[in-house]
Amino acid sequence: MTDSLSSTPLADGFAMPAEFAPHEGTWMLWPHRADTWREQGGPAQQAYAEMAAAIVAAEPVRMGVRGSQIESARALLPASVEIVELDSDDAWMRDVGPTFVTNADGERRGVDWQFNAWGGHEGGLYPNWDLDMQVAAQVIGLEGDERYSAPLILEGGSIHVDGEGTCLTTEECLLNANRNPSMTREQIEGHLCDYLGVEKVLWLGAGTFGDETDGHVDNLACFIRPGVVALTWTDDTSHPQHAISHDARARLETMTDARGRSIQVELLPMPTLAPMSEAEAAGIIASGEVLPRLAGDELAGSYVNFYTCNGRIVAPLLDERTDDEAMAKLAELFPEREVVGVPGREILLGGGNVHCITQQIPAV
Numbered sequence: 001m002t003d004s005l006s007s008t009p010l011a012d013g014f015a016m017p018a019e020f021a022p023h024e025g026t027w028m029l030w031p032h033r034a035d036t037w038r039e040q041g042g043p044a045q046q047a048y049a050e051m052a053a054a055i056v057a058a059e060p061v062r063m064g065v066r067g068s069q070i071e072s073a074r075a076l077l078p079a080s081v082e083i084v085e086l087d088s089d090d091a092w093m094r095d096v097g098p099t100f101v102t103n104a105d106g107e108r109r110g111v112d113w114q115f116n117a118w119g120g121h122e123g124g125l126y127p128n129w130d131l132d133m134q135v136a137a138q139v140i141g142l143e144g145d146e147r148y149s150a151p152l153i154l155e156g157g158s159i160h161v162d163g164e165g166t167c168l169t170t171e172e173c174l175l176n177a178n179r180n181p182s183m184t185r186e187q188i189e190g191h192l193c194d195y196l197g198v199e200k201v202l203w204l205g206a207g208t209f210g211d212e213t214d215g216h217v218d219n220l221a222c223f224i225r226p227g228v229v230a231l232t233w234t235d236d237t238s239h240p241q242h243a244i245s246h247d248a249r250a251r252l253e254t255m256t257d258a259r260g261r262s263i264q265v266e267l268l269p270m271p272t273l274a275p276m277s278e279a280e281a282a283g284i285i286a287s288g289e290v291l292p293r294l295a296g297d298e299l300a301g302s303y304v305n306f307y308t309c310n311g312r313i314v315a316p317l318l319d320e321r322t323d324d325e326a327m328a329k330l331a332e333l334f335p336e337r338e339v340v341g342v343p344g345r346e347i348l349l350g351g352g353n354v355h356c357i358t359q360q361i362p363a364v
Contacts, residue, residue, distance in 0.1 A: 015197025018163030038283030165258030172215030316344025
């Protein structure tokens with residue numbers, strides 16, 4: 001592991017580019033936990049391979065795979081996906097991987113956040129995250145970039161930036177007592193500005209109902225371009241998401257971004273998801289260490305959890321009653337990109353979706 005820089009990205013003139021800016025490529029991690037993924041991870045591995053295939057058609061993909069899984073991963077993944085031996089506790093590259101920042105001179109560096117498995121011993125998803133804690137530094141090193149070590153517990157799914165000075169996040173996650181209990185809201189906001197190179201933080205309230213990450217913003221809302229935010233939405237007043245999304249919309253419509261623009265809100269339909277079935281739950285080997293995944297569990301699915309790559313939107317297919325409407329809306333929002341829908345339920349059963357399992361490497 002390389003030594004970290006003693007300064008901050010903001011002080012050095014670096015900032016996180018928007019996801020919709022050009023990429024050099026994408027990093028992912030291969031799923032392997034039998035207590036998270038059913039049938040020894042087989043269906044999830046097939047789903048990850050389909051996601052990787054959709055992305056590698058647009059830009060290079062590097063898949064971090066533990067040594068014992070390399071042979072089986074190679075058999076499932078397209079030949080164009082590069083496999084890198086890299087161990088991890090699970091397979092959520094968005095949250096355990098680095099955040100890359102760039103400057104006006106075409107240089108790139110990586111931010112290595114602190115990580116505690118979405119809540120540590122107060123609601124976290126597993127009790128040991130030592131391998132996950134090492135992923136970001138290893139990825140930054142493999143990219144040949146210099147590294148900042150941030151003093152903040154933060155997962156990449158809890159932030160979205162517009163590339164022009166604005167960060168979007170949720171109070172439910174970043175102000176949760178199981179992340180940075182000794183820090184005030186102002187201190188957390190200061191760290192976001194220092195390590196993302198942003199000037200303004202827009203705070204939404206709760207995240208998507210039932211989200212085990214304590215309300216990651218990437219399941220609720222995201223920038224699709226400066227001044228425009230996509231928001232998951234339901235008109236069903238009986239659904240708990242209705243009040244959450246209405247609150248988010250009301251907040252966004254009174255906010256301005258770092259450049260003084262009003263926020264335009266675009267709505268994506270919320271899928272109506274069947275709970276985890278008996279058959280799905282039966283394939284999970286309980287270990288007593290991971291958050292139990294049980295038949296009847298509600299699933300926090302969202303079409304906002306799409307991934308923007310070069311020339312393409314890769315989005316989860318979640319509910320045949322709303323998939324077509326959601327894909328059509330994404331096509332309307334991104335007329336310059338091809339929208340590719342990939343089955344997302346297997347990844348959702350593990351707690352996330354396509355955005356959660358990817359991390360972009362910005363082009364420089």
